[in-house]
Structures are given as structure tokens and as C-alpha cells.
Amino acid sequence: MNIMVFIKQVPDTETKIKIADDGKSIVEDGINWIVSPYDEFAIEEAVKTKENLGGEVTVVSMGPSRAESALRTALAMGCDKAILLEDAAFEGADAYSTAKALAKVIEKHNPDLIFFGKQGVGNDNTQVGQLVAEMVGIGHIGTCIKLEIDGDTIRGEREIEGGRETIETKLPAIVTAQRGLNEPRYPNLRGIMKAKKKPLEKLTPADLGLNADEVGLAGAKTVYVSLELPPARQAGKKIEVEPEVAAKEIVEFLKNEAKVL
Amino acid sequence: MILVFADQRDGNLKKASKEAISEGKRLGSALSLPLGVVVLGKGAGSVVDEIKKYGADKVFVSETPDAYSPDLYAEGVAKVAKENGAKIVVFPGTSMCVDFAPRVSAKLEAGLVTDITATEVKDGKLIVRKPVYSGKAIATVEFKSDIAMVTLRPNVFELAESEGAGEVVEFSVEGEAKAKAVKVEMKEAGKVELTEATIIVSGGRGVKGPEYFQNELQQLADLLGAAVGASRAAVDAGWIDHSHQVGQTGKVVSPKVYMAFGISGAIQHLAGMGTSQYIIAVNKDPDAPIFNVASLGVVADLFKVVPALIEEIKKAKA
Ligand SMILES: Cc1cc2nc3c(=O)[nH]c(=O)nc-3n(C[C@@H](O)[C@H](O)[C@H](O)COP(=O)(O)OP(=O)(O)OC[C@H]3O[C@@H](n4cnc5c(N)ncnc54)[C@H](O)[C@@H]3O)c2cc1C
Ligand SMILES: Cc1cc2nc3c(=O)[nH]c(=O)nc-3n(C[C@H](O)[C@H](O)[C@H](O)COP(=O)(O)OP(=O)(O)OC[C@H]3O[C@@H](n4cnc5c(N)ncnc54)[C@H](O)[C@@H]3O)c2cc1C
Numbered sequence: 001m002n003i004m005v006f007i008k009q010v011p012d013t014e015t016k017i018k019i020a021d022d023g024k025s026i027v028e029d030g031i032n033w034i035v036s037p038y039d040e041f042a043i044e045e046a047v048k049t050k051e052n053l054g055g056e057v058t059v060v061s062m063g064p065s066r067a068e069s070a071l072r073t074a075l076a077m078g079c080d081k082a083i084l085l086e087d088a089a090f091e092g093a094d095a096y097s098t099a100k101a102l103a104k105v106i107e108k109h110n111p112d113l114i115f116f117g118k119q120g121v122g123n124d125n126t127q128v129g130q131l132v133a134e135m136v137g138i139g140h141i142g143t144c145i146k147l148e149i150d151g152d153t154i155r156g157e158r159e160i161e162g163g164r165e166t167i168e169t170k171l172p173a174i175v176t177a178q179r180g181l182n183e184p185r186y187p188n189l190r191g192i193m194k195a196k197k198k199p200l201e202k203l204t205p206a207d208l209g210l211n212a213d214e215v216g217l218a219g220a221k222t223v224y225v226s227l228e229l230p231p232a233r234q235a236g237k238k239i240e241v242e243p244e245v246a247a248k249e250i251v252e253f254l255k256n257e258a259k260v261l
Numbered sequence: 262m263i264l265v266f267a268d269q270r271d272g273n274l275k276k277a278s279k280e281a282i283s284e285g286k287r288l289g290s291a292l293s294l295p296l297g298v299v300v301l302g303k304g305a306g307s308v309v310d311e312i313k314k315y316g317a318d319k320v321f322v323s324e325t326p327d328a329y330s331p332d333l334y335a336e337g338v339a340k341v342a343k344e345n346g347a348k349i350v351v352f353p354g355t356s357m358c359v360d361f362a363p364r365v366s367a368k369l370e371a372g373l374v375t376d377i378t379a380t381e382v383k384d385g386k387l388i389v390r391k392p393v394y395s396g397k398a399i400a401t402v403e404f405k406s407d408i409a410m411v412t413l414r415p416n417v418f419e420l421a422e423s424e425g426a427g428e429v430v431e432f433s434v435e436g437e438a439k440a441k442a443v444k445v446e447m448k449e450a451g452k453v454e455l456t457e458a459t460i461i462v463s464g465g466r467g468v469k470g471p472e473y474f475q476n477e478l479q480q481l482a483d484l485l486g487a488a489v490g491a492s493r494a495a496v497d498a499g500w501i502d503h504s505h506q507v508g509q510t511g512k513v514v515s516p517k518v519y520m521a522f523g524i525s526g527a528i529q530h531l532a533g534m535g536t537s538q539y540i541i542a543v544n545k546d547p548d549a550p551i552f553n554v555a556s557l558g559v560v561a562d563l564f565k566v567v568p569a570l571i572e573e574i575k576k577a578k579a
Contacts, residue, residue, distance in 0.1 A: 013509055013529050017397040026394070037510060088295035095363070096372060121509065122394050126375050127363035130331065134367035139440030140331060142360040145503075157445065159504050160356045161275070163299045163447035165329065169440035179510050180503050221372030221406040225388070227398050234537070240547065246559045247569035250541060251577050255555045258518045258539045260460055260485070261577055 001055035005046040006102055006128070007039035008120040009063050011069035017229075024224050033205055035070045038117030041177035042182040043195060045147060046115045048182060053149065055112075056080045062090055063119035068200065075195035076187030090206050092217030095123075099131035101215050104208035106136050111172060113154070118143045118176040127178035139169030145180035172212035212249040238258065263289045264297045264347035265314055266362075267339055268355045270329075270445075272304030274311050276457045277353030277415040278360055282315040284418040285351045285423070291382040295319065299341045301434060301461060303327060309429060310376045316423035319345075319351075321430050329357060330438035335364035337434035342369060347408060348540055354412040354456075362412055363514075370456045371408035371486065376513065378417050378536060380536075395509055395532035415456045416515040417536065457503065463490035463507060463536075464523045465562055467523015467544065470490040471500040476566050478522065485575050490514065490534075508533035523577060526551025543567075 011017075011031045018027040035043070046057045059074040061067045062085035071082040072210050085101055093101070106114060116129030132142035141147070141156035145164075148155045152171045157164050158178065187195070211220060239249060254261040265285035267278040282298055289296040300308060305322050308500055312320050326333045334357075342365070350365065352358035354376055356423040366373035378399075387409045393400045444507040453463065462482040464474055474489065482489045489509040491500070507514055509529035519537035524530060526542070526549055528547045534540070535554065542555040543563045552558040559566060 011306070011394070013532075015394075016392045019398065023550065024470055026398070056298065063426040065500050073492050083437070094372065099367070100365075109398050119447070124376060124393065126359050127366070127373060130360065130363035131367050134332070134335065134364040139438075140422045141440060142331065143356070158356070160362075160445070162449045162455065163445065164450065165446070166444040167329075167331075167440050168443045184507065207314065220364075221370070221404065222374055223405060224400045224402050225403050226401045227393070227489065230376045230396060230535075233554045236556035238547075238552055238555070238560065242566035243561055244573075246543075246566050247573040248561065250557065250566075250570055251573045253539075254485075254574075255577065257556070260518055 001047045001049065001053050001113060002111045003057045003113050003115070004056055004106065004107070004109065005042050005057060005059050005074070005115040007043065007059060007070055007117070008036045009033050009061065009223045010036045013126040014120060019227050019229065025161040026227065026249040032112070033066055034096040035073050036117050036120045038119055038177055038179065039194065041179060041181045042115035042117050043074045044182045045175070045177055048097050049113065049149065051179055054066065058083060058109065058111070060102065061085070062093070062101055065203055071200060072195050073106055073187060075232040077185055078191065081198055084202050086202050087204040090216045093215065094220035094222045095125040095127045095131060096221040097215050099128050099135055099220035100219055101205070101208060101210060102128065103132045104210060105173045106132065108208065114174045115116060115172055116174060116176045118178045118249050129174050138172050138174060140176065141167045141169060144175050144176040144177050145178050145183065147175060148151040177198040185217050208232065262297045262345045263292070263294050263349045264299060264342050264345065264477050265351045266358060267298050267300040267308065267309045268353050268357050269300055269302070269304055272307040275353060275355055276306040277413070278357050279420050280319065280415065280418040281351050281353040281413055282312060283421045284413060286316040286421065286423055288349055288380065288382065289488065290386065290389070292348070297341070297345055297347070298320060299338055301326070301337050308505040312425040313420050313425065317423040318426040319428045319430055321432060323432050323434050323435045325435070326438060326441070330443045331364055333434050333436060333441070334361045334438060335368060338365050339368035343409065350408060350410045351494060352412040353539065354415050358412055369408050370406060371410050372404045372406045373410040373438065373479050374402050375412045376414050378414050392536065395528055396535040414513065414536070415517055431475070453486060455490060455512050456514055458488035458514070458516050460485045460487035460520070461480050461490045461514055462515045462520050463486045463492070463522030464495055464522050465492035466494040468495060468500070471486035474501045477571070481567060481571055482570065484578070492530050500537055521551055522567065524551055525549050526554065528560045557573045
């Protein structure tokens with residue numbers, strides 16, 4: 001099976017966010033970059049599927065040259081080859097122009113099964129996988145927590161409010177990975193060594209048959225006009241009293257402040 | 262037209278849908294545009310009267326497709342949007358809408374901003390705000406496309422009943438689904454849904470085992486009509502199902518009151534509940550970071566406070 005997995009490199013969730021002088025981006029110095037946590041589930045499922053059914057896994061990312069290290073991590077986890085969409089024209093993308101570029105990679109390589117994370121942590125758009133599915137014209141299973149492959153039919157479970165639903169679709173299809181799908185493996189030393197020698201191809205918009213104005217900021221449908229720190233949450237009252245007194249205080253609060261009792 | 266998608270399953274209109282319709286009405290007034298609401302699937306017809314209460318001028322109703330299909334639902338909404346010249350398409354941030362709204366965005370070549378917490382109309386244009394980087398920053402976002410699309414963070418936008426023309430337009434969504442729901446299992450029917458709850462009673466590692474979730478915290482939640490939440494530490498320990506997890510890799514919630522018992526307040530947890538209106542924290546460590554955001558912080562042993570609280574609430578309700 002020809003499998004493809006899309007990953008994004010994001011700031012570690014512990015990172016202190018500093019807003020840059022332009023007022024709409026973040027200061028990148030000192031950021032520890034990681035593979036977006038949901039994309040780890042996507043990589044694991046791709047590699048597991050290859051191990052069970054045979055085939056090859058190609059891992060793809062769009063980003064600056066630093067994103068190469070995210071791709072190497074995926075290669076160390078068992079992906080076979082990598083593609084990096086790297087070009088100044090890709091910068092400033094939104095979910096839409098990101099999807100536009102990624103969809104072209106699928107059209108060029110015709111994978112049977114494609115994995116995304118359910119969301120890139122940080123910007124949390126939760127939409128690139130579904131956008132690509134529509135652009136390519138195939139079905140998708142979103143926020144998947146359990147996947148079953150049965151010939152060219154795939155079924156995936158997803159959580160809905162108060163329960164679960166099973167979505168069925170035919171290959172080729174896109175699956176977006178949710179926590180619970182699997183336990184991602186840690187790359188071991190042998191994997192890391194092997195990853196260094198695995199092929200990594202770089203592509204520009206022209207390689208994908210796209211004009212510079214269809215990608216990145218130029219191709220975006222939404223623009224961040226500013227980025228601000230949230231209003232600091234004021235800590236309220238802090239008490240250290242007997243449990244019975246504390247219980248009374250909480251009830252008073254629910255009644256008089258929150259007015260929910 | 263402002264077009265709102267109303268999420269309903271089997272005739273149950275989600276609270277988040279009513280919030281979306283209310284917000285659609287406010288945007289309609291600000292832009293002098295009529296409000297259309299589109300509702301699809303089995304049971305759609307039975308929620309029309311409820312939808313009208315929130316000021317819909319037109320309700321587009323289709324009892325098809327028979328099961329949820331991301332591509333057919335997208336097809337249905339995109340069709341109504343195109344035929345009626347929708348300028349803004351609003352979705353509640355439910356699991357269904359988060360799943361298929363991007364497909365509508367691709368069909369309409371329209372920008373979509375998800376999980377927004379505020380809107381503003383400036384010079385006849387929609388501007389929205391959305392928390393990013395675990396709530397450590399707020400992005401203000403504008404649209405470059407002719408049509409603007411948003412999903413709303415549940416529980417943030419106020420419900421408001423109002424008047425509308427309430428004309429009903431029936432249509433149907435035909436075609437073969439690329440993907441569709443073949444099975445739906447409701448496990449917690451009747452329980453308050455985490456993302457829609459007014460009050461959430463949440464437990465962390467400090468709760469020390471599954472029994473306390475099932476017994477004391479559940480009892481407290483039932484008394485308050487609340488939903489039960491949990492930190493990742495409690496979920497990873499296997500004390501409670503992942504569907505209850507609040508935070509970066511769990512659910513994002515915005516209740517009126519969030520009660521945290523034995524939760525330290527890690528940044529990834531705050532990412533999921535930082536927009537709660539009031540936070541009440543019970544923790545035995547006076548330096549726990551949760552106290553930095555708590556409206557009411559109680560430094561105490563939760564195992565002593567919870568039983569006392571249950572008694573006190575019973576008294577208050579008697
Ligand atoms: C300086 C700056 C300015 C920005 N300006 C804007 C702006 O104006 N408007 C705007 O909407 N956004 C803006 N963004 C954020 C934008 O670039 C997002 O990265 C993009 O929208 C994708 O977002 P996401 O990760 O939230 O996607 P999601 O939809 O949450 O991602 C889902 C999945 O898609 C895949 N995926 C996502 N991105 C990639 C990628 N690059 N390569 C490979 N796979 C990927 C992954 O599998 C991921 O798990 C800006 C970011 C920065 C740093
Ligand atoms: C990528 C990533 C994603 C993550 N996503 C999430 C997420 O979605 N949600 C999430 O919650 N976490 C998430 N985490 C984990 C997060 O960093 C914390 O580890 C986690 O939130 C800690 O859970 P906790 O507060 O229950 O446990 P702890 O941090 O161990 O805190 C337990 C607290 O209980 C208190 N306590 C103990 N006994 C008592 C008692 N008898 N009475 C009162 N108080 C008591 C202690 O003082 C302590 O403050 C994520 C981490 C990473 C790296």
C-alpha cells in the first residue's frame with residue numbers, strides 16, 4: 001500500500017509565547033520545535049499499517065528548513081521517505097493555502113491511504129485534512145480513534161457528543177488522527193541512524209504546478225491582523241479554612257457570584 | 262444573507278446550534294442582512310419551530326441524507342449558501358461541524374476560522390478573534406474571501422430569542438456519499454455534554470482513583486446538573502474515559518463555572534478551560550498554578566471538602 005502522512009512542526013506546548021514587533025507573529029528565538037502531538041498518532045498509524053499490509057510510507061511537511069528535523073523524526077519512527085515543501089512563497093499560509101499545496105502532493109503521488117493529525121497544535125485550525133479531502137475529491141474519516149482496513153473499505157470510529165460514530169469510506173481516503181488511535185513509538189537509536197540516510201526531496205510551488213500567488217500569504221483566505229496576549233486572568237479570593245467552612249464559601253460563591261444555584 | 266448551520270441529531274437541536282443562530286441574528290442586524298438557517302438529516306423537520314424562536318427569516322430544511330456524511334452535508338450547505346448569496350456562514354463548534362465545515366470552505370473557496378470566541382463588524386466587514394497557542398495569545402483575523410466562514414466555540418456566545426419571518430423552504434440533498442456514518446452508539450445519553458455544560462466538576466491526579474470519579478464527583482455533578490471533566494493525568498491513569506479529558510489534547514470547554522479538584526493547573530490543562538467564566542479550585546498545595554487563575558481558590562484536602570460540599574448543596578437546594 002502506498003501510504004502518505006502529513007505532519008507539521010509546531011512550538012512545544014510549554015513554550016512561552018512572545019509576540020514579535022510586527023504585532024502579528026511570534027518571536028521564534030528560543031522555541032523548542034516538535035512534531036505536532038496529533039501528527040505522532042498519524043505517523044504511528046501509517047507505519048503500523050505498512051507493517052501489517054506492506055508498502056511504503058512517505059512523510060510530507062510544508063515549512064521552513066527547520067521542519068527537516070520533524071521529517072527526520074518521522075523517518076526514524078519508520079517512514080521511508082520524506083518531502084519538504086520549502087519556499088519563501090509558502091510562508092504566511094492559512095489553512096486554505098496550506099491545503100492547496102498539500103493537495104497537489106497527493107495528486108502527484110496518488111497514495112491509497114493518507115493520514116493527517118486532527119489539528120496542528122498552536123493554531124488549532126482543525127481543518128487541513130478535511131480541506132485536502134474536498135480539494136482532491138475523496139472521502140475522509142475525521143478525529144479517528146480506531147481504524148479498520150478491510151480491502152478497499154475503511155471504517156473509523158470517532159467521538160461525538162455523548163457517544164461514538166463509525167464512518168465508512170473507500171480508498172483512497174484521508175484519516176485525521178485523534179489521541180486514542182494508538183501509542184506512538186519512540187524513535188530508537190537505530191531508527192535515528194537509518195533516518196539520516198533516507199531520501200528527503202524538496203519541492204517548490206513550481207514543482208507542484210502552482211503559481212506563487214496560489215500559496216502562502218498570497219493564496220490565503222484569512223489573515224491574522226494582530227496577535228495579542230490575552231487579558232491576564234485575575235486570581236480571586238484564596239482561602240485556607242476548615243472543610244465545612246470552605247464548603248459554605250463555595251456554595252455562597254455558586255449562589256451569589258456565579259448565580260448558578 | 263447570513264447562513265447558520267443548525268446541528269441536530271434525531272430531532273435534538275444542540276444548544277450550540279441555538280448559540281450559533283443567536284449570533285447569526287446579531288451579525289444580521291449589524292450588517293442589515295436576513296438570517297437563513299439550514300438544517301439537515303433525519304429529524305430536521307421537527308426542530309424548525311425551535312429554530313424560528315431565535316429569529317430565522319428563512320429555514321432551509323432537508324430530511325436527507327439519512328445518515329451523517331461529511332461530503333453530502335458539505336454539499337447541502339454549500340448549495341444553500343450559493344443559491345442564496347450567503348455572505349457569512351456560521352457553524353456551532355460541534356464534533357459534526359468541525360468535521361465537515363472545512364469541506365464547505367473548499368467548495369465555496371471561502372476562508373474558515375474555527376473555534377472563535379468573539380466577532381466584530383467594522384466598515385461592513387466581519388472580524389473575528391480566536392485563542393491560539395494554548396490560549397497564550399489571541400489572534401484577530403480578517404477574511405480575504407467574499408464569503409466568511411466561522412465555527413463558534415460552544416458556550417461562549419449568548420442565546421437570544423428574537424423575531425424573524427420564519428419562512429420554511431424544503432429541499433433535499435441527493436447523491437452518493439463518499440463517506441458516511443454506518444453506526445452511532447450513544448453511551449451517555451441523558452448526561453450533560455461536557456462542551457455544553459454550564460458547570461463542570463473536574464478531577465485530576467489528586468482524586469487518586471476511578472472510584473472517586475464514579476461516586477463523589479459524579480454525585481456532586483448530578484446535584485449541580487454538571488458534567489464531569491478530568492485532567493490528562495487522571496485519564497492516562499485509566500480512571501476515566503478520554504472523552505472526559507479537558508485541555509490541549511482533550512476538549513476545549515467554556516462553562517460558566519469550572520470546578521477543579523486535585524488539578525495542578527498545567528498550561529495544557531488551562532488551554533482547555535481558560536475561557537471559563539468562573540474557576541473554583543480545591544488543591545492542598547497553596548502554590549499550585551491553578552490558583553493563579555482561580556476566582557475562588559480553596560487550599561484544602563479535597564477528600565474533606567467534597568463530602569462537606571455535597572451536604573451543603575443538598576441543604577441549599579432543600
Ligand atoms: C507568522 C504566522 C502568521 C500566520 N498567519 C496566518 C494567517 O494570516 N491566517 C491563518 O489562518 N493562519 C495563519 N498562520 C497559521 C497558519 O500558517 C497555519 O499553520 C495553517 O493555517 C495550518 O494550521 P494548523 O496547523 O492550525 O492546521 P490544522 O488544520 O489544525 O492541521 C491539521 C493537520 O494538517 C496537517 N498540516 C497542517 N499544516 C501542515 C503543514 N504545514 N505541512 C504538513 N502538514 C500540515 C497536519 O497533519 C495537521 O495535524 C500564521 C502562522 C504564523 C506562524
Ligand atoms: C503535548 C501535551 C499535551 C497535554 N494535554 C493535556 C490535556 O489535554 N489536559 C491535561 O489536563 N493535561 C495535558 N497535558 C499534561 C499536563 O502537562 C499535566 O501533566 C496534567 O494536566 C497534570 O494533571 P493533574 O493536574 O491532574 O496532575 P498533577 O500535576 O500531578 O496535579 C495533581 C494535583 O493534585 C493536588 N492534590 C493531591 N492530593 C490532593 C488532595 N488530597 N486534595 C487536594 N489536592 C490534592 C496536588 O497538590 C497537585 O496540584 C499535556 C501534556 C503535554 C506535554
